[in-house]
Amino acid sequence: MTFKLDPSNSEQLSWPKFLAFSIICIATVITLLNPSSTQELSIAQRAVFWLIQVSALLMLMQTMQLGLQKFNPVFKWPLIAQLALSGFLGAALFVPIGIWIDRLLGLDETTVNLPRSWYLEFLEELAFVAPPALSAWLGLNAIRFRGAIGLFQAHGKPVAKTNESGTQDTSSPDNQTEGHESKPGSVRLPFVASLPPPLGTDLVALSAELHYTRVYTKVGQALIFYPFGRAIEELKEAGYPGAQVHRSHWVAQNHVLQKKRLNSRGFLQMDTGLKIPVSRRRKNDLTQVL
Structure with a gap:
């Protein structure tokens, strides 16, 4: 089977857009299910309520994941372990917010007159929130690192291969990190090992998408579970x-054609058709590639 690899930045759904789309979908589903805790609200009120709740929860999980990737010991953990930890920490941080929102709107169903310790209330709410929240967080990320990303891109886009455990397969000789080479087209770096073999190693550009990095090569692109800053280092x-x-883009010098302007904003035209925005604050860095 022949894949048509598109190296341009068209017809792709970035992780931030995917996350926003997922928030809307999850909030809509919960609203339509009409759980008992919000049955007293109108459908419009329920929609706003659950949109706020789901947004806060997933944003906290996302923030935790970005923070954890800065610690080398955690970064070396398997993908599933990193996501599980960030999801649990995000859920734990969300619990006090959820309790406060419920009380603010008069949705607290507590009817027991006996006083309860704050930590017992916290643990009770965490036990209720954590399982579905963690499942949703793992499920959303699994869509990315298990290859279903192809559903959200043009037909025939390459995706990272995974083994049975859900981790990316780096057994290909082209993806081994045996030393660091600076020759264009033959780079051997840890983050490059996460790329599917059909993409090759001739890097064109990197783009940050929260805790993911989109890697463009001469023949295509892939979204990998890797911090953008670490890849740049x-x-x-x-x-x-x-x-x-x-702030969110890196380019390879040998693939830059020229600098252009569109609607008063500058961008670099790459030899693959890719357009990369440039920042005024990085004029000195820009001179290195022009």
Whole structure:
């Protein structure tokens, strides 16, 4: 089977957009299910209530994941363990917020007159919130790192291969990290090992998508579970020719065609058709690739 690999940035659903879309869908489903805790509210009120709840919960989980990736010991954990920890911590932080919102709207169903310790109330609410919240968080991320991302991109886009345990397969000789080479087209770095073999290693650009990084090569693109900042550090240490031209974008020097402007904003035109925005604050870095 022949894959048509599109190296441009069109027809892709980024992780932030996917997360926002998921929040709306989950909130809509809960609203339609009409749980007993919000039956007294109108459908419009329920929709707003659950949108706020789901948004707060997933944003806290996302924040925890970004924070955990900064710690080397946790970063070395399996993907599922990292996500499970960030999901649990996010749920734990959400519990006090959820309790406060319920009491603010008069939705607290507590009718027991006996006083309860705050930590017992916290643990009770956490036991109720954590299982479904953690399942949703793992499920949303599983759509990405298990390859179903193809459902949200143009037909034929490459996806990262995974083994039976759900981790990315790096057994291909092309993906082994045997040393660091700075020669374009043959780079050997840890984050490159997460790419599917059909993409090759001729890097064109990197783009940050929260705790994911979208990697563009000469023949295609893939979204990998890897911190953008860590990938940039690896490239700098290896001496790979390129520069970070935006807070969320890095480009390879040998693939830059020219700088252009559109609606008063500057961007770099890459030789694959990809357009990368540039930041005014990174003028010095930009001169390295032009």
